[in-house]
Amino acid sequence: MKIKRAFLLSILIVAIILSGAVFVGFQQYKDTLYAHEEMEVQRSAEHVSSELQKQFTALERTVSVAAANSAIGDHGSTAQQQALARFVNRSGFSGASVIAANGTMTNIVSDVSPETRRELVGSEFGDREYFQRAMNGTTYVSDPVEAESGNHIITVSAPIYRDGRVVGTLNAVFHLSEDEFFSRFASTLDGEECLRLYSRDGTRIFASGSPTSTDFVHNVTVSETGWTVSVREDRSEVESTIQMVTFVQIGSLLAVLSILFGFGWWIYRQSIQQLTRLLGGFQALEDEQYGTTVDLDDTDEWQHVEHGFNQLSNALAQSRAERRERERELRRERDRFEALFEGVPEPIVTVELTDGGAVLCDVNEAFETTFGYDAEAAIGEDINDLIVPPHQEAATEAELLDEKAADGQRLTREVRRRARDGVRDFLFRSAPIEHDGDVTHQFGVYIDITDRNEYEQRLREQRDNLDTLNQVVRHDIRNDLQLVTAYADLLLELREAELDDAETNEEREYIQKIRESSAHAVELTQTARDMAEVMLTDESERRPVSLRAALESELSNLTSETDAVVATQGPIPEEKVLANGILGSVFRNLLTNAVQHNDKEVPEVTVSATVDDDAEVVQVRVADNGRGVPESQKEAIFGKGEKGLESSGTGLGLYLVQTLVDTYGGDVWVEDNDPEGAVFVVELPIAE
Numbered sequence: 001m002k003i004k005r006a007f008l009l010s011i012l013i014v015a016i017i018l019s020g021a022v023f024v025g026f027q028q029y030k031d032t033l034y035a036h037e038e039m040e041v042q043r044s045a046e047h048v049s050s051e052l053q054k055q056f057t058a059l060e061r062t063v064s065v066a067a068a069n070s071a072i073g074d075h076g077s078t079a080q081q082q083a084l085a086r087f088v089n090r091s092g093f094s095g096a097s098v099i100a101a102n103g104t105m106t107n108i109v110s111d112v113s114p115e116t117r118r119e120l121v122g123s124e125f126g127d128r129e130y131f132q133r134a135m136n137g138t139t140y141v142s143d144p145v146e147a148e149s150g151n152h153i154i155t156v157s158a159p160i161y162r163d164g165r166v167v168g169t170l171n172a173v174f175h176l177s178e179d180e181f182f183s184r185f186a187s188t189l190d191g192e193e194c195l196r197l198y199s200r201d202g203t204r205i206f207a208s209g210s211p212t213s214t215d216f217v218h219n220v221t222v223s224e225t226g227w228t229v230s231v232r233e234d235r236s237e238v239e240s241t242i243q244m245v246t247f248v249q250i251g252s253l254l255a256v257l258s259i260l261f262g263f264g265w266w267i268y269r270q271s272i273q274q275l276t277r278l279l280g281g282f283q284a285l286e287d288e289q290y291g292t293t294v295d296l297d298d299t300d301e302w303q304h305v306e307h308g309f310n311q312l313s314n315a316l317a318q319s320r321a322e323r324r325e326r327e328r329e330l331r332r333e334r335d336r337f338e339a340l341f342e343g344v345p346e347p348i349v350t351v352e353l354t355d356g357g358a359v360l361c362d363v364n365e366a367f368e369t370t371f372g373y374d375a376e377a378a379i380g381e382d383i384n385d386l387i388v389p390p391h392q393e394a395a396t397e398a399e400l401l402d403e404k405a406a407d408g409q410r411l412t413r414e415v416r417r418r419a420r421d422g423v424r425d426f427l428f429r430s431a432p433i434e435h436d437g438d439v440t441h442q443f444g445v446y447i448d449i450t451d452r453n454e455y456e457q458r459l460r461e462q463r464d465n466l467d468t469l470n471q472v473v474r475h476d477i478r479n480d481l482q483l484v485t486a487y488a489d490l491l492l493e494l495r496e497a498e499l500d501d502a503e504t505n506e507e508r509e510y511i512q513k514i515r516e517s518s519a520h521a522v523e524l525t526q527t528a529r530d531m532a533e534v535m536l537t538d539e540s541e542r543r544p545v546s547l548r549a550a551l552e553s554e555l556s557n558l559t560s561e562t563d564a565v566v567a568t569q570g571p572i573p574e575e576k577v578l579a580n581g582i583l584g585s586v587f588r589n590l591l592t593n594a595v596q597h598n599d600k601e602v603p604e605v606t607v608s609a610t611v612d613d614d615a616e617v618v619q620v621r622v623a624d625n626g627r628g629v630p631e632s633q634k635e636a637i638f639g640k641g642e643k644g645l646e647s648s649g650t651g652l653g654l655y656l657v658q659t660l661v662d663t664y665g666g667d668v669w670v671e672d673n674d675p676e677g678a679v680f681v682v683e684l685p686i687a688e
């Protein structure tokens with residue numbers, strides 16, 4: 001019985017809603033029809049106003065162009081009279097006059113009699129508004145004046161300029177004929193629309209049609225003249241249309257309601273039994289008897305319902321089984337996580353970030369062992385109160401970490417915390433435990449890095465000590481070698497006078513070997529210094545370095561220390577490159593290499609540098625006229641200990657070049673020179 005009452009009530013509600021919808025739709029249609037007619041009247045009024053505006057603008061433009069004629073400003077002359085006559089003949093104006101700046105009319109062309117013309121010329125018109133407005137530099141359209149013929153006339157005035165001054169006004173008279181002027185505007189109106197035109201003072205200028213009522217009215221003001229355009233329409237025709245539509249809608253509504261009730265009764269009679277079975281099936285689902293099926297009528301519609309219900313019931317049964325399996329899997333995952341949580345050897349915590357601080361929610365056994373707090377006593381406490389060292393800097397750091405964690409950031413920081421055996425260094429990592437956008441819970445791990453930090457500190461101290469030892473040893477060796485070289489030079493000078501040529505040449509050769517070995521050892525200390533700096537240099541220490549300063553300094557040293565012919569091809573760019581303070585070592589080793597490997601009596605070295613803006617690099621090319629580098633050695637020559645062809649060097653120079661250039665993020669390679677020799681190319685990134 002509940003289904004029957006619900007069904008009948010539904011039919012009744014549908015009928016009421018349908019009736020209401022029809023009624024509302026009818027009201028909206030009526031309102032829309034009224035609004036449409038009002039919009040049409042408004043559109044017509046605005047169209048007429050726009051057309052009038054265009055007409056008056058055209059008249060003003062015609063008078064303004066005529067006023068620009070130099071003859072128009074020649075007061076009282078025959079040229080002025082002829083120019084006025086041509087203007088009237090060629091335009092639609094019925095007459096025109098010129099009034100000088102003092103208000104006196106100087107000429108007129110019109111259909112007035114000669115006696116009237118003589119009276120007007122020389123008369124005072126300074127009090128006329130159209131004259132005053134034009135003298136102020138404005139092209140002006142006057143209010144219409146009714147003529148004896150019944151038509152209205154207007155005067156269009158424009159200023160006459162000469163040498164930038166207004167010397168008078170050109171005043172043209174235009175007849176507003178109802179047949180020729182106004183009727184074309186009235187002809188653009190639709191249906192029963194009527195047109196009224198009023199001047200600035202409210203005087204009616206034109207009227208078309210005579211509506212019995214004025215329910216639809218729209219007024220628009222013509223900005224150029226201040227006239228009012230009023231379009232009106234009788235609403236009786238609209239009401240007749242609405243009345244006809246009303247009868248049609250009432251008949252349609254009655255027909256639809258009859259069909260609705262008839263169809264509803266048939267559906268009611270055919271569907272009660274099916275609905276009862278279907279409701280029984282839903283009741284079974286409500287009792288969690290998933291997998292229940294129903295058997296409905298053989299019609300296509302009920303067969304679709306039967307199929308859909310049975311699918312839903314089976315899907316619910318399957319979903320329930322899958323949900324239980326997921327719950328079991330979640331329990332297994334939770335157990336595995338708890339085992340992992342407790343089995344990790346590093347302290348692990350979960351905290352809740354609140355206004356009061358970072359409150360511990362859970363800790364593992366390693367936390368208890370490392371920090372010396374029992375889990376039951378620690379949970380619920382602010383972790384910062386338990387393990388942050390008691391000084392302001394550490395407390396401020398902990399608060400900053402909590403703020404970043406509250407924003408959902410993943411953190412990795414080195415921190416100092418109070419452990420069971422004192423303050424120790426930890427690598428702290430944390431991540432939010434996000435659930436539905438909530439990041440107030442955080443998961444954190446403390447990895448003890450105290451021993452690692454102490455080891456790194458020892459390495460730094462050892463490196464500093466080795467660096468100091470390296471500097472001292474290199475300093476002492478270089479001083480001793482300089483003494484050896486000086487004594488060798490002195491010995492050569494002393495023996496030059498005592499020995500004959502053969503003995504002198506032999507001892508000179510021995511002394512020269514001593515000097516060359518000393519120079520080689522000095523070079524070795526210099527290379528050792530550069531290698532030490534390279535090994536202690538971090539890539540992050542790169543900074544903008546002047547390429548020109550580093551290259552020119554090494555070129556100057558090479559010129560002063562050797563007999564080689566050194567030349568530069570083109571200017572050295574002013575760009576700065578990414579390098580460090582030992583950039584000059586790159587060019588020193590390349591230049592020295594170009595001389596030492598050279599088999600010519602006088603080595604020739606040519607240096608050039610170019611900028612590649614697209615690749616944002618600088619290329620420096622060091623070319624020599626020596627024996628060149630075989631193809632098989634072009635890559636191996638940059639290896640550690642490679643001396644090249646019969647080289648007297650240390651075997652570390654080009655290796656040092658390769659190492660430094662790699663540190664700067666650049667590249668170095670060797671090419672064949674033309675016609676002989678080798679070209680070493682260094683490519684360095686330009687500093688931003």
